[in-house]
Amino acid sequence: MINVLIDLLWIVLKILLIAIPLLGAVAYMTLAERKILAYAHVRIGPNRVGLFGLLQPLADGVKLFFKEIIIPSKANPIIFLLAPLVSFATAAAAWAVIPFNKGWILANVNASILYVLALTSLGVYGILMAGWASNSKYALLGAMRSAAQVVSYEIAMGFALVGVLMAADSTNLQDIVLHQQGGFWHWYWLPLLPLFVVYWISGVAETNRLPFDMAEGEAEIVAGFHVEYSGMSFAIFFLAEYANMILISALASLLFFGGWLSPFEGIPLLGTLFSWVPGIFWFFAKMAGFLFLYVWLRATFPRYRYDQIMHLGWKVLIPVTIVWIVVLGLLIECKVGPWFS
């Protein structure tokens, strides 16, 4: 009995070890996004609260925490309040199978890639429930758009992941990273380049980020699914969105960029020079790169029109993935390059 309790305590401790830095990362991601966007617009961005505005996320958090949660009349209060929780719970639960370094993983399950895919596909229910329970036209429109978009892009994303598990011959995230050992040119981004591009585009679409943020589309439907949300209930949606962004960045670096593996591995001089750097540093650096890409995309591209999103998803991305899976099958059969030998 005591042993079971100690085991449970260990698991809770490990969960906290992932969840608390995740929340911190989410908070500072919002600041980083505002700063990068500001510099992209030749502005300064938030710089009043704390040194260089470093305390801005705290101030925002406190503000949102003390605001009133307004539940619209004729809204369905239970589902209305459950929706942000569903969003955040699915975004956070997916982190259980993310390996941060060799063996640094909460649950090393066999089918971890499927687990992540299943949980990210559940995230859309938060948006759907919010849109329906708000009893508001704009919210419902946002939810409808988001449902159609997520269903369409999940197919392309799933096919991109099929390519990865064909290449690594495993559905375990840790095994996939270990298969990419051997330096920059051994990572899967090169043989799976079209799949990587498709994965990244559908990842951006899946998290409802610009230029695919049809679910919010403030120029057309005010704020989409979260028009009626205020205070902490809105903040939890916000947290979920950023946690999902960080998750997609982590997955992109694990699946295509060798996770915690050093980019200098196998290079004569640099390899030994950087061998002391812990793997988790490389992992976080890669994630930061992808997160910067998210903000960069937001600063650069205008929002897609709805029919153009559907066109891109169904008629461009899915055919690309299907063709490349066939090509990949040939590459693996012929044992091409350093990747499949």
Place this chain on the structure above:
Amino acid sequence: MSVEKLVFYVFSAILIGSASMVIFSRQSVRAALFLIVAFCSSAVLWMLLEAEFLSLLLIFVYVGAVMTLFMFVVMMLNLDQETVQEKFVRYLPIALILVVLMVAILIFSVKSTHLGDLGQAMSSHHSADYSNTKALGMLLYTHYFYAFELAAVILLIAIVAAIGLTHREKENNKRQRISEQLKANKKDRLTIIDMEAEE
């Protein structure tokens, strides 16, 4: 073992409760949400049987894709509650006869031998390197290959048929032709006219 049993009973209770709420709840959206809960809790039960591939697929395919589209349709339809109730009462006698028939057939045809080692399934564990995904793939692509491909072809025909039946080309359909848009240039679209300034 005790933890597994606890998980099993808790999620079975949730499964039965939410499955009956699917039938009893009056709002169609709420019924659909309860169906999602039922799918998720049955996925947990499959996970307990170490069928992780099937259990995740249940969430991924049914909850992630099928139910999303269900919700999509249900939210768009504002079903009139009273007419639904009326029909419910009208068809009740026929439905009751059907239910009795189906339950009788199930009781007579499914015997305890069919359930096989279900009683021991909880106690038998596979080794840590056992992969349900691989085991299933091996069976599907070797032993059941013919049936598997047949099912795939039937599904493909169903998709093509569904699109063929519902897709109607409208005559005044507005469509974006990206190639033509890219071909457009300033010379064809824009003429600059010099005008004398008027007094």
